[in-house]
Amino acid sequence: MISFSGVSKSYPGGFEALRGVSFSIAAGEFVCLSGHSGAGKSTLIKLVAALELPTRGTVLVNGQNTAALRPRSAPYYRRNFGVVFQDHKLLFDRNVLENVLLPLRIAGVEAKEAAKRARAALDKVGLLTKEKAFPVTLSGGEQQRLAIARAVVHRPPVLLADEPTGSLDAAYSDAILDIFRAFHQVGMTIIMATHDESIPRGGPVRVLRLRQGTLMS
Amino acid sequence: MKSWISHHRHSLAESLRRLGGAPLANLFNVLVIGVALSFPLGLYLGLSNLQALSARFSGDPELGIFLAADADKADASQLEARLKAHPAVARARFVPKGEALEDLKRATGLADLVETLGRNPLPDGFVVLPKQRDPRELAGLGREIAGWPKVAHVQLDSEWAGKLDAILRLGQGLVLLLAGLLGFALVAITFNTIRLQVLTRREEIQVSKLIGATNAFIRRPFLYFGTLQGLAGGGIGLLLLYAGPLFLNRSVAELARLYASDFRLLLLSIPDGLAVLGFSAALGWLGAWLSMARHLREIDPR
Numbered sequence: 001m002i003s004f005s006g007v008s009k010s011y012p013g014g015f016e017a018l019r020g021v022s023f024s025i026a027a028g029e030f031v032c033l034s035g036h037s038g039a040g041k042s043t044l045i046k047l048v049a050a051l052e053l054p055t056r057g058t059v060l061v062n063g064q065n066t067a068a069l070r071p072r073s074a075p076y077y078r079r080n081f082g083v084v085f086q087d088h089k090l091l092f093d094r095n096v097l098e099n100v101l102l103p104l105r106i107a108g109v110e111a112k113e114a115a116k117r118a119r120a121a122l123d124k125v126g127l128l129t130k131e132k133a134f135p136v137t138l139s140g141g142e143q144q145r146l147a148i149a150r151a152v153v154h155r156p157p158v159l160l161a162d163e164p165t166g167s168l169d170a171a172y173s174d175a176i177l178d179i180f181r182a183f184h185q186v187g188m189t190i191i192m193a194t195h196d197e198s199i200p201r202g203g204p205v206r207v208l209r210l211r212q213g214t215l216m217s
Numbered sequence: 218m219k220s221w222i223s224h225h226r227h228s229l230a231e232s233l234r235r236l237g238g239a240p241l242a243n244l245f246n247v248l249v250i251g252v253a254l255s256f257p258l259g260l261y262l263g264l265s266n267l268q269a270l271s272a273r274f275s276g277d278p279e280l281g282i283f284l285a286a287d288a289d290k291a292d293a294s295q296l297e298a299r300l301k302a303h304p305a306v307a308r309a310r311f312v313p314k315g316e317a318l319e320d321l322k323r324a325t326g327l328a329d330l331v332e333t334l335g336r337n338p339l340p341d342g343f344v345v346l347p348k349q350r351d352p353r354e355l356a357g358l359g360r361e362i363a364g365w366p367k368v369a370h371v372q373l374d375s376e377w378a379g380k381l382d383a384i385l386r387l388g389q390g391l392v393l394l395l396a397g398l399l400g401f402a403l404v405a406i407t408f409n410t411i412r413l414q415v416l417t418r419r420e421e422i423q424v425s426k427l428i429g430a431t432n433a434f435i436r437r438p439f440l441y442f443g444t445l446q447g448l449a450g451g452g453i454g455l456l457l458l459y460a461g462p463l464f465l466n467r468s469v470a471e472l473a474r475l476y477a478s479d480f481r482l483l484l485l486s487i488p489d490g491l492a493v494l495g496f497s498a499a500l501g502w503l504g505a506w507l508s509m510a511r512h513l514r515e516i517d518p519r
Contacts, residue, residue: 049427072431075429075430075434076431078427078428079429083427085427089423091421093421102424102425106425106428106430106431108221108224110223150428
């Protein structure tokens, strides 16, 4: 479903985030990208969602070469993914429910149906009682869960999560991993970037280790 | 289709909310647009009034023919026959010198002055109504008649109307020029407002793009905003334009009464008003569209 072949990405200034990375991921897999910060995890996630393009090599997703995406079709391509960004990218001028409604509005889901689905997503992450709250009033863990709700509300086939447990203590991390496992069980492909120590134990999880932009076996 | 309509409704509601959200700043924007629009509109209205005025006074063009002082009755009736036989003349009326003097007394209130003259200084004359209204043909006819014996002078009544017409045409050119410039200003104002909005909502736009919003989706509320702002500006412009003549009409009526006329200032017609609203809304939309085309490219996730 997702395959990288010989993918390198360098940024202006010469920094090489990824060097000749090749792998493939089948639909329905739960993949953990592990490695220290700066190992290239975020870059890899952005390459999958075509938020970045490879400098060399090709990224193929469902047979679509991301470098060949036309600007017109890029938005529709991105809707195949739910992305949990490292910095959440919540909108602080609107409440919890409205944050979750955004992807549905973008996808053109009719208002009533959208509200129903948004509440269902909030329910899954345990934020249903806070739908009127503004993101600033939420704790770090709650903001993280809100970001997850927004990422999955439009039921994307692939969930990309960039250090979703990064700044959380163990109890919160476990709660979030449980949420991910639940999504995985209903068939979602999950690619999660994480520090080595918080790789979920148990369950069918595949680990891809990155070190300084290269993939360890 | 349903979701498309619902998004349009949502965009419109959001734009209205944003217009109301910063009432003072938006009010000033709208006022600037309104005042800018009212200039060419006011000039246009002024011109229409002048045109109406000139149409009132010029009416049908007439030729005034003054006979030489030594012309007698026989000369006059000979001339009358000749005028009436002329193919370019529709009607010719003889005005004897006595009648002309009475007219002068009546029309100007100079009776006292005329009494002191002792004798009638006016010559006999004709008022000729030509078949053609074309100023050049009129001038030709005037010249021809001026060459006839016993004709001292031919006065072309429509001469001043022609001059006024030329001035009015110049004014119309000026209106177009001014409308063009201020229309451009409207586009520029909207461009700038939208630019500021894009800057303040940069994050939202960025996030929307990251999670798959099309440019059209992002553009839509801004386009609505620009259009609404233009529309509101047009509304203010019209308001100023209606308020102005109402304010002036009293003095105009007073002035007209002194000149024994019932002339009143014309207001902008309803189709014209609607056209102004449509035009300003379209220019607002254009400004917003240009602004979005420019700034959306800067906020690309790649």
